Amino acid sequence: MGDNPEIWKAAAMQDHFEKIQKLKDVVEGVPNFRRVPGYKVYCCGQPTIAGFENAINKACGETYPKTNKIIWLNMRQEPIVYVNGSPVCARPPNKIGEYAELGDVTRDTVKKDEEEFIRVLEGRAKGNGDKLKVIDVNKKESELEVKELKTLSSVIEALKEKFPGLVHMRIPVCNSAAPTENDFDNLCKTLQGSAVNCPVIVNCQVGLSRSTTGCVAACLFREFQLAASYEGLVETVPGVNLDLLKMDRYQMDMTKDPLFRGEFEVIKELIAELPDGEASKRECDKVVDKNGPPKTGGTGIKQLRENIAESKLSYEIMDDAAQAFLKTKIMDNIHKYFYMICFTAYLREAAILCKDAASDDDKKAFSLTGGKVSTPADQLKLNKPFKAYMDEHSKLRTIVDEGKGKLQWERDIPPEALANLESLASSDFKGNLGKIIHDIYQTAHGLFKDLPQGDHKKRAKYRFASKTLMRVLPADLKNEVEGLISNKTMTLDLYEILGQCTWGQAKA
Numbered sequence: 001m002g003d004n005p006e007i008w009k010a011a012a013m014q015d016h017f018e019k020i021q022k023l024k025d026v027v028e029g030v031p032n033f034r035r036v037p038g039y040k041v042y043c044c045g046q047p048t049i050a051g052f053e054n055a056i057n058k059a060c061g062e063t064y065p066k067t068n069k070i071i072w073l074n075m076r077q078e079p080i081v082y083v084n085g086s087p088v089c090a091r092p093p094n095k096i097g098e099y100a101e102l103g104d105v106t107r108d109t110v111k112k113d114e115e116e117f118i119r120v121l122e123g124r125a126k127g128n129g130d131k132l133k134v135i136d137v138n139k140k141e142s143e144l145e146v147k148e149l150k151t152l153s154s155v156i157e158a159l160k161e162k163f164p165g166l167v168h169m170r171i172p173v174c175n176s177a178a179p180t181e182n183d184f185d186n187l188c189k190t191l192q193g194s195a196v197n198c199p200v201i202v203n204c205q206v207g208l209s210r211s212t213t214g215c216v217a218a219c220l221f222r223e224f225q226l227a228a229s230y231e232g233l234v235e236t237v238p239g240v241n242l243d244l245l246k247m248d249r250y251q252m253d254m255t256k257d258p259l260f261r262g263e264f265e266v267i268k269e270l271i272a273e274l275p276d277g278e279a280s281k282r283e284c285d286k287v288v289d290k291n292g293p294p295k296t297g298g299t300g301i302k303q304l305r306e307n308i309a310e311s312k313l314s315y316e317i318m319d320d321a322a323q324a325f326l327k328t329k330i331m332d333n334i335h336k337y338f339y340m341i342c343f344t345a346y347l348r349e350a351a352i353l354c355k356d357a358a359s360d361d362d363k364k365a366f367s368l369t370g371g372k373v374s375t376p377a378d379q380l381k382l383n384k385p386f387k388a389y390m391d392e393h394s395k396l397r398t399i400v401d402e403g404k405g406k407l408q409w410e411r412d413i414p415p416e417a418l419a420n421l422e423s424l425a426s427s428d429f430k431g432n433l434g435k436i437i438h439d440i441y442q443t444a445h446g447l448f449k450d451l452p453q454g455d456h457k458k459r460a461k462y463r464f465a466s467k468t469l470m471r472v473l474p475a476d477l478k479n480e481v482e483g484l485i486s487n488k489t490m491t492l493d494l495y496e497i498l499g500q501c502t503w504g505q506a507k508a
Helices: 005-009 049-060 107-126 152-162 181-191 209-234 265-273 277-290 306-315 320-356 360-366 386-392 395-403 415-428 433-447 455-472 475-486 494-507
Strands: 011-014 041-044 070-074 080-083 086-091 131-135 141-145 149-151 166-170 200-203
Touching (some): 005 107, 049 152, 080 152, 277 320, 433 455
Parallel strands (some): 041 200, 070 166
Antiparallel strands (some): 080 086
């Protein structure tokens, strides 16, 4: 047994499954392959061995030399082994599905686990007549006759024979939580030294959240290169309106709900704290929109900002257990969005420094008429890592930790409606109980009128009624019900509360 006994317990989960393809355009062996509009940045799921070549050929097209630098970013945390040319990953048996949060995983640990995982699979197949038991995302088990086993690393090394400029970097990130500051720095180190026309391909398992996160960060880095390298050059061209080229001029659709615009309280605090907070958010939002689905101008599936608002709407109609899980997910995604704006601000500052505080050598080599400096994009260097920027602005870490949960998790009952219910309850609770329930539901009808008709709306109104009745109970009844809920004798359910208030009291 190796250093990580969990790998020996891991299930062999097939990456590909029925209906993995969410987009209509298909590249064989590459789930959900697409290009981010306006960038040579591509997003996809984990390819088959043949799919790698298909994806690279598609990204290079007819003009970009396939021997030049090509960057591939893999955002997955799971060890990956190829069985007969298709990817299989190591998953804890209790974390089977389209994605799993595997905690603190680094490039080095996942590579080591991958080497161990192939030994595990070899052993399992050898002890089972060269057949391997696998499981899919729906927990359906099957057996594969093993003809070939390869680690992801060996697949990439073989690809380099045909594509000698290929750079494959593993940056393992969580599905919902923000990449670490080191993750952002590893992405920058990988892209630094590449030209803006160098293809960047980013993958996770399906081509959803993790790969979209990596694509947004890669596009933001390309924006830094364009701003630092070409704006100085463009400024020397007469008649060009620079305002048209600036990313921070982007205007979002103001008819959208504030949550869909990313106007969370903690983001407002961030914008107030950053020197160019509004501009950084606008630039980040444009890139996020380009990486989203067609409705926000992209070609993808996940909208990293609007997905938070959609999850928040779902929160209201879920039971308590589901709410606890979703609340964590929502706060994690707000944390990620917060860090994306911080990363944008960092790169904007870096672009200014590259243009206005260039080294003497760069000034000699790349000076333009009028004193501007236009360093070629592939020769730009960041003057400090993102982690150092966050150290300088350490207050931002406190703001996000303390503020990502500042959402109105429950809809507030209008003050006049609450006052009416409290008056009815305090004057004659039992005598007014029928009217109290009627008025609670009347209030709920108005409060949730924006939700479409159906079970979700009924459930939201029922939950509101249960919590509101609990809120207006007379003190003695409230203490009694809270005690029973605490002891798990009953739940926070409207009919159970009513039963205790009527039948329970009569029995006593």
